[in-house]
Amino acid sequence: MSLECVIGVDLGGTKLLAGVVDGEWGVHHRVHRAVHGLTQHELLDAAVEAVEEARAATTHEVVAVGFGIPCLIDQRRGMATMAVNLPLRDVPFRDLMAERLGLPVEVDNDANVAALAEWRAGAARGASDVVLLTIGTGIGGGLVLGGAPYRGAIGAGAELGHITIDVDGPPCQGHCPNNGCLETLASGTALAREGRRIAGEQPDSALGRALADGRAVTGALITELAHDGDTAAVEALTLIGTRLGVGIASYLNIFNPDVVVIGGGVIAAGELLLAPARAEAVRRALPTMSRHARIVPAQFGVEAGLVGAAALAFEGARGAVH
Amino acid sequence: MSLECVIGVDLGGTKLLAGVVDGEWGVHHRVHRAVHGLTQHELLDAAVEAVEEARAATTHEVVAVGFGIPCLIDQRRGMATMAVNLPLRDVPFRDLMAERLGLPVEVDNDANVAALAEWRAGAARGASDVVLLTIGTGIGGGLVLGGAPYRGAIGAGAELGHITIDVDGPPCQGHCPNNGCLETLASGTALAREGRRIAGEQPDSALGRALADGRAVTGALITELAHDGDTAAVEALTLIGTRLGVGIASYLNIFNPDVVVIGGGVIAAGELLLAPARAEAVRRALPTMSRHARIVPAQFGVEAGLVGAAALAFEGARGAVH
Numbered sequence: 001m002s003l004e005c006v007i008g009v010d011l012g013g014t015k016l017l018a019g020v021v022d023g024e025w026g027v028h029h030r031v032h033r034a035v036h037g038l039t040q041h042e043l044l045d046a047a048v049e050a051v052e053e054a055r056a057a058t059t060h061e062v063v064a065v066g067f068g069i070p071c072l073i074d075q076r077r078g079m080a081t082m083a084v085n086l087p088l089r090d091v092p093f094r095d096l097m098a099e100r101l102g103l104p105v106e107v108d109n110d111a112n113v114a115a116l117a118e119w120r121a122g123a124a125r126g127a128s129d130v131v132l133l134t135i136g137t138g139i140g141g142g143l144v145l146g147g148a149p150y151r152g153a154i155g156a157g158a159e160l161g162h163i164t165i166d167v168d169g170p171p172c173q174g175h176c177p178n179n180g181c182l183e184t185l186a187s188g189t190a191l192a193r194e195g196r197r198i199a200g201e202q203p204d205s206a207l208g209r210a211l212a213d214g215r216a217v218t219g220a221l222i223t224e225l226a227h228d229g230d231t232a233a234v235e236a237l238t239l240i241g242t243r244l245g246v247g248i249a250s251y252l253n254i255f256n257p258d259v260v261v262i263g264g265g266v267i268a269a270g271e272l273l274l275a276p277a278r279a280e281a282v283r284r285a286l287p288t289m290s291r292h293a294r295i296v297p298a299q300f301g302v303e304a305g306l307v308g309a310a311a312l313a314f315e316g317a318r319g320a321v322h
Numbered sequence: 323m324s325l326e327c328v329i330g331v332d333l334g335g336t337k338l339l340a341g342v343v344d345g346e347w348g349v350h351h352r353v354h355r356a357v358h359g360l361t362q363h364e365l366l367d368a369a370v371e372a373v374e375e376a377r378a379a380t381t382h383e384v385v386a387v388g389f390g391i392p393c394l395i396d397q398r399r400g401m402a403t404m405a406v407n408l409p410l411r412d413v414p415f416r417d418l419m420a421e422r423l424g425l426p427v428e429v430d431n432d433a434n435v436a437a438l439a440e441w442r443a444g445a446a447r448g449a450s451d452v453v454l455l456t457i458g459t460g461i462g463g464g465l466v467l468g469g470a471p472y473r474g475a476i477g478a479g480a481e482l483g484h485i486t487i488d489v490d491g492p493p494c495q496g497h498c499p500n501n502g503c504l505e506t507l508a509s510g511t512a513l514a515r516e517g518r519r520i521a522g523e524q525p526d527s528a529l530g531r532a533l534a535d536g537r538a539v540t541g542a543l544i545t546e547l548a549h550d551g552d553t554a555a556v557e558a559l560t561l562i563g564t565r566l567g568v569g570i571a572s573y574l575n576i577f578n579p580d581v582v583v584i585g586g587g588v589i590a591a592g593e594l595l596l597a598p599a600r601a602e603a604v605r606r607a608l609p610t611m612s613r614h615a616r617i618v619p620a621q622f623g624v625e626a627g628l629v630g631a632a633a634l635a636f637e638g639a640r641g642a643v644h
Contacts, residue, residue: 072610082610129475141576145467152578153451156610163572164606166489167502167565178571178606180489243489249500250485254463254576256474284486284500288394288404288478 005060006313007051009067010110010305011035011043013085017303018050020058021310025121027303029057040087048100064104065097066313068113068305070140075155078107082175106309106316108151110134112158113308114298115142116149118261120311122299127258131251132298133160134264135244135273138173139183145255149315161187165246186243188219188266195222195236205232223269234272241273245280252281252289263298270297327382328635329373331389332432332627333357333365335407339625340372342380343632347443349625351379362409370422386426387419388635390435390627392462397477400429404497428631428638430473432456434480435630436620437464438471440583442633444621449580453573454620455482456586457566457595460495461505467577471637483509487568508565510541510588517544517558527554545591556594563595567602574603574611585620592619 005028009018016033031050035043047067055062071083078094098105108116115124115132124130130144141160143150151157161183162176169180176183184190195218199211206225211217226233248260260281266273274297282290300307327350331340338355353372357365369389377384393405400416420427430438437446437454446452452466463482465472473479483505484498491502498505506512517540521533528547533539548555570582582603588595596619604612622629 072608127475129479145472146470148468150467152611153449153580154578154610154614156608156614157451157576157578159575159578159608159611162575162608163485164487164568167487167491167568169489176608178575246486246489250572253481253484253500254479256476256479256481258475286394286478286481286484286498288476289474289481292476292478 004063006310007054007065008306008310011069017306018054019306020054029054064313064317066309067107068110068309070110073109073155075151106312108312110305111140111142113312114304116311117300117304117308119144123261123296124259129257130259131257132261135266136188136264139187182247186240191219191240194239198232198236202232206230207232219266226272237269237272238276241276242280245277248281249284252285252293256289257293260295261298267297326385328632329376329387330628330632333391338372339628340376341628342376351376386635386639388631389429390432390631392432395431395477428634430634432627433462433464435634436626438633439622439626439630441466445583445618446581451579452581453579454583457588458510458586461509504569508562513541513562516561520554520558524554528552529554541588548594559591559594560598563598564602567599570603571606574607574615578611579615582617583620589619
């Protein structure tokens with residue numbers, strides 16, 4: 001373990017995970033907190049306490065703290081401007097935390113830090129141009145372009161789930177006014193919706209019987225049954241993977257990346273999702289682009305946010321963020 | 323006029339335009355050549371002769387030459403790898419021209435150099451994050467991200483016309499295997515196609531009468547009649563502008579840019595195209611993105627390629643390209 005460490009904090013909608021991370025990406029002294037239903041004040045207190053607890057547990061010097069938050073970030077001011085699942089709105093998060101912790105603090109959204117984790121220490125290590133898609137309840141995105149994280153003019157960019165792939169498609173959710181977004185058609189939520197439809201159409205399949213038995217048709221159930229070989233469940237994953245491939249093809253043509261990394265809960269389906277996604281992306285993308293790029297699963301699972309937040313803290317300590 | 327100049331060359335599918343460009347973006351000693359139907363050998367000779375002619379005409383020192391070519395470029399080797407309308411395939415263009423001209427040479431595709439022109443000297447001057455779309459026969463794209471031109475891992479990126487906006491849309495053209503591309507639905511070619519359809523449906527409109535009189539329903543004719551107030555022609559431009567807005571919304575969400583610049587021949591329609599594009603982009607994009615970005619017409623018209631190629635040569639002379 002190297003002498004200088006950072007603390008990475010993954011501040012999710014329901015739970016907080018913090019840990020001390022060393023220069024070789026080893027994670028130590030994990031701290032968990034439930035944060036569901038907290039007020040903004042309580043949430044900030046919980047974050048401070050978790051960092052202090054991790055800091056007290058290590059004998060090494062902690063030089064910076066990084067936070068990954070599912071929130072639009074205005075990097076010019078380190079502001080958490082808009083979150084769907086957290087009580088954060090127009091909070092000067094970076095400066096507020098830096099003052100309370102007495103340490104340099106960096107903050108970025110959860111998908112951006114996941115991209116950092118994969119680029120610095122995971123599936124996209126050594127690449128200069130990386131597109132990351134996290135497929136969960138929604139679809140998040142992170143970019144590394146020309147060997148540096150890309151966040152847009154005010155740090156709100158890389159909302160890669162919110163591209164139109166079907167001009168007359170169904171409306172998107174929350175603060176997105178668009179129609180036919182990739183997120184609407186290829187997220188974990190879409191997988192559950194299409195899974196329920198297919199279950200209804202194929203009552204004799206394992207998925208159909210699960211629906212008839214009153215079980216909740218979730219992405220996790222569909223993935224489990226698909227791994228067991230149920231054709232209805234495989235059909236649902238193939239449909240979502242194929243739609244995901246439509247979006248990936250666009251990103252290949254836009255970015256000419258080295259690597260496209262697919263993470264998030266839905267990637268538990270592995271090749272059942274990735275194989276149709278890859279096939280559709282190759283069918284649609286310009287051959288120059290698809291020949292160059294690898295399309296691979298994320299290496300980090302539940303700790304992507306923590307490790308990425310730590311990577312962000314290291315970048316900040318090296319002066320590479322602002 | 324500053325002492326050090328460069329020569330910019332816009333090498334199009336039918337004609338070549340070269341000129342000496344000074345440090346304040348003044349264009350001098352223009353040279354035109356018709357290049358339609360030439361062999362690869364003749365084309366390279368014509369380019370060399372045009373540069374030599376411009377160089378002989380100036381009394382100032384020419385320090386570098388830049389080329390903009392409608393071609394996929396592999397920047398790692400300065401290769402022109404694949405062009406639809408020029409006899410260039412796997413040509414080591416940069417090194418070959420540098421040897422024949424005895425000057426440093428830079429090469430990039432026509433849309434990338436147009437983006438450079440707008441960023442360095444035009445509508446996006448001073449911005450750090452710029453998306454350029456050139457709407458002509460096809461749709462080309464150029465990107466400036468984080469204050470630098472972005473070209474992708476092997477320099478083939480920013481193919482911004484080739485994103486899917488309609489998953490089940492019509493097939494794209496040429497070397498693009500995709501369906502429902504922005505280019506297929508919102509290019510000048512699409513404008514002419516939709517204009518012909520609307521002309522047939524509205525025989526009493528000026529556009530309908532033009533069709534009945536046997537006139538070719540081109541983008542130029544539609545634009546002319548729309549400027550005169552013909553509702554059928556306005557309808558065609560509104561449809562194409564609206565579809566363009568679908569693509570712009572995706573680019574706002576992906577890049578969080580300062581400016582989106584719309585160039586190419588079709589922008590002769592001005593606000594008849596831009597107003598519906600802007601309205602649709604604002605309706606669809608995340609509000610954080612659309613509030614920040616300007617959507618504006620290109621400042622450079624037919625000389626965008628020449629000025630951009632010169633900007634590329636200046637970047638190269640400063641060591642900023644590779």
